[in-house]
Amino acid sequence: MPGRGLTPRSVAIVDDDPAIRLALTRLVGSLGYAPTPFENGGHLLAALGTIEPGCIITDLQMPGLSGLDLLHQLRLRRPRLRVILVTAYPSDVNRRRALASGAFAYLAKPFDAEEFERCLAGVFDTP
Numbered sequence: 001m002p003g004r005g006l007t008p009r010s011v012a013i014v015d016d017d018p019a020i021r022l023a024l025t026r027l028v029g030s031l032g033y034a035p036t037p038f039e040n041g042g043h044l045l046a047a048l049g050t051i052e053p054g055c056i057i058t059d060l061q062m063p064g065l066s067g068l069d070l071l072h073q074l075r076l077r078r079p080r081l082r083v084i085l086v087t088a089y090p091s092d093v094n095r096r097r098a099l100a101s102g103a104f105a106y107l108a109k110p111f112d113a114e115e116f117e118r119c120l121a122g123v124f125d126t127p
Contacts, residue, residue, distance in 0.1 A: 025037045070083075087109060
């Protein structure tokens with residue numbers, strides 16, 4: 001899927017776990033957004049020249065480029081791009097780091113579907 005242009009309501013999803021990536025892709029699609037999944041941050045960064053996601057949802061803990069590392073790279077390349085970090089291992093330290101680094105939101109898995117929907121809507125409703 002990478003390589004095609006995306007709409008402003010598009011959402012890039014980065015998660016190394018195929019089941020979580022698929023679940024997030026389905027959830028995002030069911031909410032009326034255009035999801036594009038990536039198995040790691042490197043693949044997303046390589047595709048940024050050809051796609052324009054309106055938002056990125058990324059797992060915090062991944063092999064290689066972590067979610068925080070990806071967030072830092074995105075801040076350098078696309079500082080206005082909104083990023084939602086999700087994690088199965090939440091901590092106050094990582095929450096503070098993520099938000100201080102410019103994350104739009106930090107959600108703990110499993111998150112409430114309504115909370116996730118409000119968060120994602122906030123990405124596209126906030127100028």
